Amino acid sequence: MGWLPEPVKRTIIAMLITYRTAILPEWVxxxxxxxxxxxxxxxxxxxxxxxxxxxxxxxxxxxCGHTLYTLECHLNYLAEVMLDVEVEVRTQLLAHDRKRLQVYHGLYRHGEEQLLAANEQMLMNIDRSARRSAPFDEQVLSRVNTLQETQRDLLWPTHVGRVIGLPGAAGQGGSGGRA
Amino acid sequence: MGWLPEPVKRTIIAMLITYRTAILPEWVxxxxxxxxxxxxxxxxxxxxxxxxxxxxxxxxxxxCGHTLYTLECHLNYLAEVMLDVEVEVRTQLLAHDRKRLQVYHGLYRHGEEQLLAANEQMLMNIDRSARRSAPFDEQVLSRVNTLQETQRDLLWPTHVGRVIGLPGAAGQGGSGGRA
Known part of the structure; x- marks a missing residue:
């Protein structure tokens, strides 16, 4: 990432690149x-x-017999993405409690700075045998705390806490993007 | 749907069943x-x-040279869904303007009343050659108006206009469900 300015580089590192893929034909x-x-x-x-x-x-x-389930998520589609494009996901742990993670994922072209899509997720820790929510395992919670600490200087992303709606209708408007 | 009470039956008809499928192995x-x-x-x-x-x-x-792009969407996961289960989507047009549709989809087991997941979408009408937003084609708008009229007595669904968040963090809390 030597071609990037230092603050951007630091943000990308703190943001944690969690996934990278090319856009596959069956996704188009x-x-x-x-x-x-x-x-x-x-x-x-x-x-x-x-x-x-x-x-x-x-x-x-x-x-530990635990897993995560998705409770809720929100997506903003900001740009089209075409076949074969190499993309990466940069991830920020926004918040957590004893059982839940609030996570933000941003989709980018590999190594570029234009945000293509944003996704906010609320995830719940689940005891797999009871099939119900449970507090995080201690080793897991320790790693969550470490990650949260690593990312504590990151700004809250723009596309978080959004409400869908048309101006003048029941929502709050401002939906923008494309997919 | 003879086994359903009359108000439920009317709601299902007005809600418009748009899709039905079994849960496929590659989705699990x-x-x-x-x-x-x-x-x-x-x-x-x-x-x-x-x-x-x-x-x-x-x-x-x-x-007409138009299509729809998704601008934004929100999902609430309310119940697990297992392999082979037959599900259906019931759809409600919440609102529209000259270029946009605000749509609600509810996922149900075929013919049953428990809501498994809820999805709100904001869709934008796009001129395919210009690759930018455009007002709806007249024939399309006429059909949109007809559908909106058909569904005008439906209540606003519970899982619309939601914000993700943990209690005490930046959001508003109340995320519930599982997937």
Whole structure:
């Protein structure tokens, strides 16, 4: 990343690149671009990578009997993405409590600075045998705390806490982007 | 739908069943349930069916040169969905203006009343050659108005206009569900 200015470089490192892929043919729709649902698939794989990072990879899930479920998510589509484009997901842990992670993923062309899409997710720690929520395993929580500390200087992203709506209708308006 | 009470039956009809599918093996993740992104794929196919309904099927897109892009969406995961389960999407046009549709999709087991997931989408009408937003084609707008009129008595769904957040953090809390 030697070609990037220092503050951008530091932000990218703190943001944690969790996933990188080329856009696959089966993800492209009749509009000739990445279908809305496959942006979320890329973000979903990024969450899997985040789980690896905090000790909830396959071995960790077997060890502590926990996993994460998605409770809720929000996506903003800011640019079309075409076949074969190399993209990466940069991830920020926004907040957490005993059972939940609030996570932000930004989609970028590999190594570039234009935000293509933004995704906010609320994830719940689940005891797999009880199939219900449970406090994080101690080793996992320790890693979550470490990650949160690493990212504590990052600004809150623009596309967080958004409400969908048309001006004058029940929502708050301002939906913008494309996919 | 003879087994359903009359108000429920009327709501389902007004809600417009846009898509029906069984949960496919390739949509199931390491948790043994429908992966978060594939809920959105099902909702995305439901939007395709809605496009057919308003005259933006393949022939309509060719005729008027328009299509829809997704600007923004929000999902609430309320229940796990397992392999082979038959689900259906019930769709409500919440609002529209000259260029945009605000759409709500609810995911249900086929013919049942428990809401499994909710998805709100903001869609933008796009001129395909200019690759930018444009007012709806007149025939399309006429069909949109007809659909809106058909659904005018439907209540605003619970999972609309939501904000993600942890209590005490920057959001507003109340994220609930599972996927």
């Amino acid at each position: 729709d009749y509009n000739g671009h990445l279908r809305d649902a496959f942006y979320l698939l890329i973000f979903s794989y990024a969450t899997d990578a985040l789980m690896d990072r905090i000790g909830l990879d396959e071995a960790g899930r077997a060890r | 993740d390491y948790n043994g349930h429908l992966r978060d992104a594939f809920y959105l794929l099902i909702f995305s196919y439901a939007t395709d069916a809605l496009m057919d309904r308003i005259g933006l099927d393949e022939a309509g897109r060719a005729r």
